[in-house]
Amino acid sequence: xxxxxxxxxxxxxxxxxxxxxxxxxxxxxxxxxxxxxxxxxxxxxxxxxxxxxxxxxxxxxxxxxxxxxxxxxxxxxxxxxxxxxxxxxxxxxxxxxxxxxxxxxxxxxxxxxxxxxxxxxxxxxxxxxxxxxxxxxxxxxxxxxxxxxxxxxxxxxxxxxxxxxxxxxxxxxxxxxxxxxxxxxxxxxxxxxxxxxxxxxxxxxxxxxxxxxxxxxxxxxxxxxxxxxxxxxxxxxxxxxxxxxxxxxxxxxxxxxxxxxxxxxxxxxxxxxxxxxxxxxxxxxxxxxxxxxxxxxxxxxxxxxxxxxxxxxxxxxxxxxxxxxxxxxxxxxxxxxxxxxxxxxxxxxxxxxxx
Amino acid sequence: xxxxxxxxxxxxxxxxxxxxxxxxxxxxxxxxxxxxxxxxxxxxxxxxxxxxxxxxxxxxxxxxxxxxxxxxxxxxxxxxxxxxxxxxxxxxxxxxxxxxxxxx
Numbered sequence: 001x002x003x004x005x006x007x008x009x010x011x012x013x014x015x016x017x018x019x020x021x022x023x024x025x026x027x028x029x030x031x032x033x034x035x036x037x038x039x040x041x042x043x044x045x046x047x048x049x050x051x052x053x054x055x056x057x058x059x060x061x062x063x064x065x066x067x068x069x070x071x072x073x074x075x076x077x078x079x080x081x082x083x084x085x086x087x088x089x090x091x092x093x094x095x096x097x098x099x100x101x102x103x104x105x106x107x108x109x110x111x112x113x114x115x116x117x118x119x120x121x122x123x124x125x126x127x128x129x130x131x132x133x134x135x136x137x138x139x140x141x142x143x144x145x146x147x148x149x150x151x152x153x154x155x156x157x158x159x160x161x162x163x164x165x166x167x168x169x170x171x172x173x174x175x176x177x178x179x180x181x182x183x184x185x186x187x188x189x190x191x192x193x194x195x196x197x198x199x200x201x202x203x204x205x206x207x208x209x210x211x212x213x214x215x216x217x218x219x220x221x222x223x224x225x226x227x228x229x230x231x232x233x234x235x236x237x238x239x240x241x242x243x244x245x246x247x248x249x250x251x252x253x254x255x256x257x258x259x260x261x262x263x264x265x266x267x268x269x270x271x272x273x274x275x276x277x278x279x280x281x282x283x284x285x286x287x288x289x290x291x292x293x294x295x296x297x298x299x300x301x302x303x304x305x306x307x308x309x310x311x312x313x314x315x316x317x318x319x320x321x322x323x324x325x326x327x328x329x330x331x332x333x334x335x336x337x338x339x340x341x342x343x344x345x346x347x348x349x350x351x352x353x354x355x
Numbered sequence: 356x357x358x359x360x361x362x363x364x365x366x367x368x369x370x371x372x373x374x375x376x377x378x379x380x381x382x383x384x385x386x387x388x389x390x391x392x393x394x395x396x397x398x399x400x401x402x403x404x405x406x407x408x409x410x411x412x413x414x415x416x417x418x419x420x421x422x423x424x425x426x427x428x429x430x431x432x433x434x435x436x437x438x439x440x441x442x443x444x445x446x447x448x449x450x451x452x453x454x455x456x457x458x459x
Contacts, residue, residue: 051402054398054401056422056423057398057412057424058383058398060422060423060424060425061383061424061425063421064382073393074387077393077397077398078394078395078398079395081394081395081398081399084399085398085399085402
């Protein structure tokens with residue numbers, strides 16, 4: 001049942017992305033819209049407000065570079081610089097906390113693998129986990145840099161993780177056991193993510209900010225819960241909930257580590273992000289004041305040969321996806337979103353009743 | 356707090372390139388090609404040199420629908436800094452050539 005929900009979420013995400021790309025408005029009449037420009041536009045959006053001008057400087061320069069290779073080299077270099085360019089402010093502390101959580105999870109996994117002699121398969125799986133965790137950390141780094149995202153995103157992640165922990169009884173044994181309590185899946189996989197999405201859109205003040213908040217909530221919640229589950233496996237070993245008859249200690253521990261990855265690094269982030277993303281979008285649509293908009297960051301302009309120009313050159317700066325949507329697109333969009341949510345609710349209810 | 360560390364060799368190259376014609380406004384990509392720097396190294400350097408008051412920036416309005424373009428040249432303080440460089444460097448036995456892009 002969990003895999004079915006994951007599949008539904010993946011399909012819903014794919015449909016949403018297709019529709020989003022179909023309704024996207026070009027960045028400007030002169031914009032080439034190629035991959036280097038998109039990459040640099042995305043990276044420029046990560047810069048802090050006081051450095052936003054430099055992102056526009058990079059984009060303006062890229063517009064005058066021709067050739068696939070030079071454009072790629074320039075855009076990639078600038079994107080790397082934009083990712084690292086200070087100031088990071090207080091978000092640096094949040095990023096370090098996530099890096100430490102990921103490193104801690106890897107360390108605990110390695111200790112368990114050594115202690116229970118998980119063999120080559122266990123280490124290959126550890127490498128896969130490492131890739132997941134590095135991806136999570138990089139994704140969190142880009143989200144944390146966005147203004148107004150860090151605090152609500154991390155709070156949302158805390159709520160999600162605490163919900164899953166509460167449903168497992170706040171015990172190591174409960175975390176390693178499958179979720180079997182009636183309605184627990186409905187609460188953990190639908191209700192709480194839906195609430196996080198609504199709260200994220202309201203807190204962020206726009207659909208784009210709401211979606212970023214729920215992505216950070218999904219990532220941070222999954223990472224935190226994975227660390228907890230890995231520690232639980234290290235403490236319990238083969239103890240705790242009954243395992244399959246005839247299985248060895250190593251295979252039981254290996255199975256539990258694998259289940260933790262699937263549940264906390266795949267199922268939880270995917271389901272949370274999808275459901276919350278849908279409700280954040282729906283919330284913004286129901287409240288026009290929250291709809292994403294194109295805002296302009298004034299860039300002070302001075303002529304190269306003259307004094308300061310009192311009239312600022314206003315350069316468009318993307319704060320979220322554009323909203324010029326044809327009516328049938330909007331209707332199809334909402335229909336698909338709510339169909340996905342309804343299907344997930346139905347499956348979760350059925351799963352809860354059967355459990 | 357702004358830390359005024361000694362500029363790196365690359366930053367000095369940029370400053371000298373700008374000092375060749377201090378009154379002229381330069382584009383970022385021109386500096387990339389002239390000093391043979393990667394864009395990922397140049398822009399953080401330009402940011403820090405500007406923060407230190409050695410560079411001034413300006414915007415060239417975009418032609419038609421093209422975006423505006425950023426321009427750079429040395430400030431008076433920047434020119435004085437470059438003029439003082441040989442004397443300042445003479446006291447050092449070995450120039451610091453390590454490549455730390457965070458330095459500028």
